[in-house]
Amino acid sequence: MRKEKVGLVALVIIVSSWCVSPASSSSSRGEMSRGKAPVTFGSPSSSLALNRVGSSVVFSLHGNVFPTGSYNTTIFVGQPPKPYFVDPDTGSDLTWLQCDAPCRRCTQTPHPLYRPNSDLVICRDPICASLHSGDYKCDHPEQCDYEVEYADGGSSLGVLVKDDFSFESYGGGFLSARVALGCGYDQIPGRSNPFLDGVLGLGKGKSSIVSQLSSQGLVPNVLGHCLSARGGGFLFFGDDLYDSSRIMWTPMSRDYLEHYSPGTAELLFAGKATGLKNLLLVVDSGSSYTYFSSQAYQAFAFAVKKELNGKPFTEALDDPTLPLCWKGRKPFKNIRDVRKYFKPFALSFNSGGRTKNQFEVPPESYLIISSKGNVCMGVLNGTEAGLQNMNVIGDISMQDKMVIYDNERQLIGWAAADCSRNPKSRATVA
Secondary structure (H helix, E strand, O other): OOOOOOOOEEEEOOOOOOOOOOOOOOOOOOOOOOOOOOOOOOOHHHOEEEOOOOOOEEEEEEEEOOOOOEEEEEEEEOOOOEEEEEEEEOOOOOOEEEEOOOOOEOOOOOOOOEOOOOOEOOOOOHHHHHHOOOOOOOOOOOOOEEEEEEOOOOEEEEEEEEEEEEEEEOOOOEEEEEEEEEEEEEEEOOOOOOOOOEEEEOOOOOOOHHHHHHHOOOOOOEEEEEEOOOOOEEEEEOOOOOOHHHOEEEEOOOOOOOOOOOEEEEEEEOOEEOOOOOEEEEEOOOOOOEEEOHHHHHHHHHHHHHHHOOOOOEEOOOOOOOOOEEEOOOOOOOHHHOHHHOOOEEEEEEOOOOOEEEEEEOHHHOEEEOOOOOEEEOEEEOOOOOOOOOEEEOHHHHEOEEEEEEOOOOEEEEEEEOOOOOOOOHHHEO
């Protein structure tokens, strides 16, 4: 279980003398183990499909915000295609799998380690260059080394390879695309680690799987997700699954190009201004919870506590699930028991000209019920988590919304949706 999973990353490329050895016959696992985690998975044979209505690719999602702590999907890599469970992360670009090349240090995985082929990405490849910051040297021109460092302290070190990704269509048959991915041979687990094979990088960079598929003319450079509050949901590539006129759109910020950001926002609580403006926002499916910078967090927590004055709640100081929990006269069974006592919040930002759009978050999209039967606040202090002044909209606040990242038009969009079933038409958006 990952209490405070954060997906924003800093990408660093290192150069080493390591080379892939595809003929290696054994897995060299490190001493670190993630142990057991309560992650739920679907059938590998049905997690990815090509939508009938056009070129969109649809992935089933499994898991939940709590108690699992993350969502996951299945990708099929290699020839013949093999399934791997991965964490879909819009906060990072690179897709990577724990890799038997051999592996110096790998954590426990649900599938055998990925076995790479000999198709290395060279150092001067544009995809490799996109992972470097500034000028870089190619001491080993024949390969591209990488190191991905996550905000929760985890990391993956490895080399880029190319391999076939297979997409199963609803009507049968397969679409195969050659995609660059990371062969991770040295992993350090972060504070919160899922029992997964790797990460599905969905960011804006050239190494993102969506960017690569788009550059090959297979799908538009558009992706989205629909996270169900009941668990599961779906992820999609392409623009065939929604009616654009029914989506609330706002421009991606030109000032924060590394992440999906609508720019700065004003925080509202219960429909009223809190006085907090110019909050830098990032939308990140790699974060289980929502994070506010210290000042915004303190103001929000104060407003929630003030709203609970005189209500049948006592702060549950003995519940370690999240930093702020409350107990009632008897244990709560679900959010419906408490939602009437809490108020929604909203993030309001300029969408061009004088127009302002609001990303509204009802109580059920920032609260959880802990295993102790207490209600806990899923908005956390991002400054304490190392995010400095950044404010992150995480999975909990995107539940039961279709959230779209349109890299073609540089727009972020959202709309209420039924996320409990995979889409088969534009009718998915309510």
